[in-house]
Amino acid sequence: MKFSTLLIPTSKETPGDASLASHIYLLRGGFIDSVGDSGLYNFLPLGKKVLDKIRFVVKEELDRAGCQEVALSFVTPESLWRESGRLEKYGRELLRFKDRKENNFVLGPTHEEMMVNLIRRTVKSYKQLPLHLYQINLKFRDEIRPRFGLMRGREFLMKDGYSFHVNREDMQREFAHMEETYKTIFTRLGVDFRVVEADSGAIGGTGSKEFMVLADSGEDTIVICESCEYGANIEAAVAEPKVYDEGVTYISVKMKAHYDEGKSKVIAFVLPEGAELQEVKACKAVGANDLSVSDESAQAPIVVIEQSLGAAVDPHDFDAKEIFYEDISSVKEGDRCVHCGGVLRYTKGIEVGHIFQLGTRYSEALGCHFLDENGKSVPMVMGTYGIGVSRLLAAIIEQNHDERGCIWTRECAPFIVQIIVANMKDEAQKAWGEKLYYEMREKGIEVLFDDRTKRFGSKMRDYELIGIPYAVVMGKNLPEGKVEFITREGMVKEEVGIEDLSLFVEKRVLS
RNA sequence: CGGAGUGUAGCGCAGUCUGGUAGCGCACCUGGUUUGGGACCAGGGGGUCGAAGGUUCGAGUCCUUUCACUCCGACCA
Numbered sequence: 330m331k332f333s334t335l336l337i338p339t340s341k342e343t344p345g346d347a348s349l350a351s352h353i354y355l356l357r358g359g360f361i362d363s364v365g366d367s368g369l370y371n372f373l374p375l376g377k378k379v380l381d382k383i384r385f386v387v388k389e390e391l392d393r394a395g396c397q398e399v400a401l402s403f404v405t406p407e408s409l410w411r412e413s414g415r416l417e418k419y420g421r422e423l424l425r426f427k428d429r430k431e432n433n434f435v436l437g438p439t440h441e442e443m444m445v446n447l448i449r450r451t452v453k454s455y456k457q458l459p460l461h462l463y464q465i466n467l468k469f470r471d472e473i474r475p476r477f478g479l480m481r482g483r484e485f486l487m488k489d490g491y492s493f494h495v496n497r498e499d500m501q502r503e504f505a506h507m508e509e510t511y512k513t514i515f516t517r518l519g520v521d522f523r524v525v526e527a528d529s530g531a532i533g534g535t536g537s538k539e540f541m542v543l544a545d546s547g548e549d550t551i552v553i554c555e556s557c558e559y560g561a562n563i564e565a566a567v568a569e570p571k572v573y574d575e576g577v578t579y580i581s582v583k584m585k586a587h588y589d590e591g592k593s594k595v596i597a598f599v600l601p602e603g604a605e606l607q608e609v610k611a612c613k614a615v616g617a618n619d620l621s622v623s624d625e626s627a628q629a630p631i632v633v634i635e636q637s638l639g640a641a642v643d644p645h646d647f648d649a650k651e652i653f654y655e656d657i658s659s660v661k662e663g664d665r666c667v668h669c670g671g672v673l674r675y676t677k678g679i680e681v682g683h684i685f686q687l688g689t690r691y692s693e694a695l696g697c698h699f700l701d702e703n704g705k706s707v708p709m710v711m712g713t714y715g716i717g718v719s720r721l722l723a724a725i726i727e728q729n730h731d732e733r734g735c736i737w738t739r740e741c742a743p744f745i746v747q748i749i750v751a752n753m754k755d756e757a758q759k760a761w762g763e764k765l766y767y768e769m770r771e772k773g774i775e776v777l778f779d780d781r782t783k784r785f786g787s788k789m790r791d792y793e794l795i796g797i798p799y800a801v802v803m804g805k806n807l808p809e810g811k812v813e814f815i816t817r818e819g820m821v822k823e824e825v826g827i828e829d830l831s832l833f834v835e836k837r838v839l840s
Numbered sequence: 841c842g843g844a845g846u847g848u849a850g851c852g853c854a855g856u857c858u859g860g861u862a863g864c865g866c867a868c869c870u871g872g873u874u875u876g877g878g879a880c881c882a883g884g885g886g887g888u889c890g891a892a893g894g895u896u897c898g899a900g901u902c903c904u905u906u907c908a909c910u911c912c913g914a915c916c917a
Contacts, residue, residue, distance in 0.1 A: 341878060342852060342866065346910060367909080422915075439917085473841090473915065487917055539917095548916090608914085621914075680917060717917030752875045786877035805876055813876095 330744075332779040335374055338362075339791050349546055351726035352478030354735045358794045360722075360743075361479065368475025368483035375795065376722070378743035380486065383721050384465055386517050386740055387488050394510040396461040396490055401443045403467055407433035409442040413694045418618060424471045436469035441691050441713060444491040448709070449697035455495050458699060458709070459503060463490030465718060479723040480548070480679070486719040492712040495701065497688070500710040504536065504686050507714050511540055511682050518721065519738030520681075520728055525551050525560035527683065528609050536686040537565075540716075541678030542724040551678045552660050556671025564609035567656060568664035568673060571601075573641040578602045583629055586617035597629035597647070601638055604658040614655035633657060679724040680717070687711040726796075729818075735796030736818050744777040746838050747797045751785040751804035758803040761812070761827065765801060768831045774838055793820070799838055801830070 337359040344363075347353045355361050360376035363369070372380055388398065407425060410416040416423070424436045437443060444462060452460065465488045475483050490507075494500040508524065515522045520542045527539040539562055541551055552566035553559070561567070582598045584606075596615055598606050608620050614633050632649040634642060635658050644652050664673045691697065692708040701707050717724075722741075729736045737743070746769065750762040762778065769776040777797060779788050785804070792800050792815075802813040812830060814823045814837065825833050 338867095340851075340867085344851080420915095468917080470916065474911095474913095476911095481916075485917070489917085619914080683917065715917055720917055754875070782875095784875050784877085784879065786875090786879085788878090789876080790878050802876085 330777060332777060333781050335777075337373070337375055337791075337795070339794055341790075347478065349477045349480065349723075349727065350730050351480065351723040354726055354730060354794065354796075355478060355723065358735055358796070363478075368472060368481070370479060370482055370484075375743045379722055379737070379741055380719065382741045382743070383518065383718055384486075384488075387465065387514055387716055387718065390510055390514045390517070391463055391488075391490065394461075394506060396463050398464060399447075399462050400464050400466055401437070401440050401447070403437055403469075404434050405437045405440070405443050407435050409446055409695070410435060413442050413445075413691055415442070422470045422472065424469050438468055438470040439487075439715070440464070440466075440489055441491065441687075442695065445691045445695045445697045445711075448491075448493055449692075449695060452493065452709075453699060455699055455701050459492060459494045459499055461490060461492040461503065463488060463714070477548075477723070479719050480727075482719065485717065488716040488718055490714040492714070493692075493697075494710045494712070495699070495707075497710050500686060500688075500712050501536075504684060504712050507684050507712070508538060511684065511714075511716070514716070515540060515542075515682070518725065518740055520721075520725055522681070523551065523553065523560050523676075523678065525553070525562055525678070526565050527562045528564040528613070538684050539678075539680050540682030540684075542681050542721075542728055543676060544679050544724065544727040545677050546727055547677035547679040549678050549680055550675055552673050553676055554666040554669065554671045554673055557666060557669040559666050559668050559671075559673075561660075563659060563675070564607065566660040566673070567667055568660045569667050569670065570637040571664075573601055573638055575641050577638065577641045579638060579642060581632075582606050583623045584611070584620045585623040586612070586615050587619040587621065588617055594631060595623050595629045596631045596633060597649070598657055599632060599634040599638065599642065599647075600658050601635060604635065605661075606657060607659040610655070611657045614653065614657055679720070679727060681721050681724050682714075682716045684714045685712060687713050730796070733790075733820075734794035737796050737798060739798055742775075742798050743795075744775045744797050746774060746799040746801065746834060747777045747779060747792055747795075749779045749785075749788050749792060749800055749802045749804075751788070751802060753780060753782045755807075757807055761807065762803045765803075765830060765834070769834070772835060774835065793817070799834070801825075801834060 339359045340357050343353050344356050347356055359373055362371040362373055364371060422438060425433060427433055467484060468487045469484050472481060472483050475481055492503045523541050523543060525539050525541055527537045550563040552561050552563055579599055579601050584596055585593050586596050587593045598611055600606060612620055628648050630650045632647045633653045633655055636654040636656050660673060662675050666673055689708040689710055692711055697709050698706045699709055725738060725741055726735050729738060748762050748766055750758045753759055766776060766778040796817055798817050800815040804813060810827045811824050812827055814825045
């Protein structure tokens with residue numbers, strides 16, 4: 330396509346509130362446009378092209394893996410959320426509204442309820458199982474504090490898949506199959522990622538794994554083993570238990586645990602000195618939705634003791650009604666791996682995928698049953714699988730950029746090659762540029778032709794900012810029959826003879 | 841929700857203390873000179889100064905109220 334006709338509003342200046350490389354470059358490169366600084370974004374032609382590329386890879390691999398694409402209604406009746414018991418738990422992140430008849434609806438932040446509702450109406454027999462349906466659709470979460478551009482917008486594009494099985498074993502087979510499929514997808518997209526064990530959060534369920542794009546700016550801390558494949562989100566990471574003897578000093582942290590319907594309890598968490606309370610683990614240990622610091626002076630009626638303290642503390646020291654022993658402390662750098670004894674380290678990651686072994690959490694709540702071989706009604710066993718498609722766009726740039734701008738991976742680039750005519754008033758440069766442009770188009774190579782009358786400098790800046798993998802410059806050496814071939818990564822420049830240009834470009838671009 | 845701050849042209853900001861013609865840079869339009877690293881000259885368009893009320897001869901500026909957003913902490917693909 331011709332640059333002069335496309336809406337690509339590049340900008341020299343960095344937008345005020347953008348601090349993350351991906352946010353800055355996507356805005357400056359004219360990929361996205363923010364809507365009123367409130368976590369909402371428009372995708373402009375370049376951004377939409379990248380989004381479609383990612384979507385295509387995701388769809389192709391999922392279809393190959395036997396999943397079926399559907400599109401569920403974005404607006405979902407609140408009653409389904411009430412039925413599943415998630416209305417309260419999801420809370421303020423749900424955007425709720427009424428229609429003209431005063432019926433209550435929510436904008437879907439994830440679609441377990443909708444999907445289960447669909448399946449319970451249409452699937453009745455074990456003969457129809459297993460089934461794996463997915464969609465690539467908008468989601469809305471009314472985030473408390475949207476930031477970092479596409480990384481944490483309120484409206485975002487997500488691929489969400491749901492599988493239904495006759496038993497746990499079959500669900501676990503699909504879970505493993507999806508782990509492999511996701512690895513294929515992220516590898517194809519060209520990102521450096523790591524699969525880690527995770528907490529299941531508000532979705533619920535047991536086994537869960539996250540796919541993390543490794544980047545220093547990531548919001549998640551992940552723990553990885555130096556010696557083996559073990560990796561886990563800090564929220565779920567476990568280490569080889571330490572052994573404490575009786576003389577150990579310990580600290581007690583008093584927290585207020587919040588439950589459904591506004592109920593709360595004060596709980597004391599007891600940790601060895603120097604250890605840190607891991608709130609997600611602590612929530613899980615007491616079945617709470619949330620924890621906050623408690624300033625109550627009274628003795629807490631419930632005490633949870635870090636399990637590794639075991640016999641080292643005397644439970645009679647606490648005047649408590651209930652005492653539990655749980656793993657509630659954060660893994661620290663230098664701790665030992667439970668699998669191989671290797672040293673554990675921290676690193677930062679961006680969560681771009683999450684797969685869950687859901688079990689019967691939703692099928693039971695929503696009455697999604699099937700008849701088995703014996704004619705018995707049984708709840709389906711489910712798995713659920715997500716990929717943050719719009720977030721991936723940001724994650725790819727977070728991992729692939731330099732001080733000049735974006736460096737797109739081949740599968741995601743909006744175009745594969747850009748032709749830059751240094752001076753449009755130079756008839757020879759213009760003619761050779763056009764010739765190559767039409768040849769590339771003829772061969773089905775996605776090409777962006779910078780035919781603007783701007784000066785060379787600003788065209789190069791725009792090229793570097795947008796980050797298309799390759800460029801050809803029709804410039805000052807044209808009279809000697811030479812043009813320049815540029816590889817964006819590293820800005821490597823090569824001189825190429827004009828006679829072999831078309832073949833040369835085709836070979837490099839398609840290799 | 842707790843703490844800090846900001847609202848003035850499409851974007852980034854000055855002007856507010858000390859009331860008196862609405863400013864600057866970038867972007868945009870016209871003409872000309874330029875054309876290998878964000879050119880230059882000349883001319884031009886664009887604003888209910890976040891909103892409402894008040895004080896005053898006169899309010900972007902002072903007073904009151906209100907709304908919005910940003911930044912730092914607890915949630916998530």
